[in-house]
């Protein structure tokens with residue numbers, strides 16, 4: 001029996017994924033056919049990007065699983081036509097990219113690089129930054145990406161507090177969880193990094209109340225998702241000095257509209273959703289492994305809990 005694998009993403013992605021997916025699938029020894037087009041009832045697996053033209057899964061009557069190419073699943077998890085398992089992307093390349101983006105932006109603020117990069121005005125500014133050990137960082141979201149970033153930041157010497165929905169133990173990280181742990185996680189955070197998924201429970205988690213719980217002048221770094229932040233509250237906190245700077249990679253509307261106040265705000269850095277991306281080579285290995293598992297009757301990796309939304 002041939003396993004039919006539909007590649008459902010923007011057409012330009014087929015050009016970049018065709019070869020690495022074929023290489024990875026060949027290694028499984030499975031008899032498969034991989035194409036960007038199939039009669040729906042013949043499809044066994046969909047390799048999926050939520051911005052593809054496939055939005056109604058009902059015609060895919062023999063579907064075994066949808067394998068998401070993105071870490072975030074907010075644009076597919078609530079699709080009521082989807083009744084088969086949904087796996088999200090956890091990919092070594094994506095994780096490494098996020099570590100690099102987060103540590104880079106954290107070090108920029110920690111070392112006060114802007115002062116020297118922007119201040120080539122003949123002034124001899126001698127303020128020495130504190131050591132990392134004296135700069136507590138909090139990460140909201142201790143999943144695949146949050147834990148990897150925490151490990152990198154602790155290696156650099158930062159005291160890291162991590163907050164998640166469920167209790168967990170992470171080496172060298174102070175862990176807190178649930179609504180009760182949030183206040184403690186925020187009140188020490190000289191730098192706050194958001195690596196939560198976009199779910200009904202995390203929408204506007206950074207709002208006027210929670211921003212007020214940060215130490216004055218804290219830096220906010222958001223590579224998670226735009227709806228995690230109440231933008232009006234963040235702008236007010238920046239203007240009052242409660243927040244010293246915000247580095248934002250993700251927004252409620254992307255691309256960020258040209259007239260959005262974030263663009264011109266002197267205390268905001270906008271990056272265009274480039275913190276990290278799925279890397280074709282490593283992601284294809286994950287997809288192939290999940291299809292192998294599906295065919296062997298083994299549990300899928302990185303399954304989404306549809307009731308939690310991530």
Ligand code: NAP
Pocket residue numbers: 071072073089090094098140141142143144145146163164165166167178195196197198199201202223224225249250273274275276277310
């Ligand atoms: P993940 O492994 O699913 O981890 C999510 C973390 O958030 C978990 O620790 C989870 O807690 C926690 N969480 C979820 N809901 C919560 C709640 N209501 N209260 C407290 N904690 C909650 O996800 P990931 O792979 O680390 O990715 C995180 C997010 O990064 C993605 O969802 C995506 O939005 C974003 N992302 C952005 C980019 C970019 O380029 N900007 C790239 C990739 C991913 P538990 O551990 O208790 O479940």
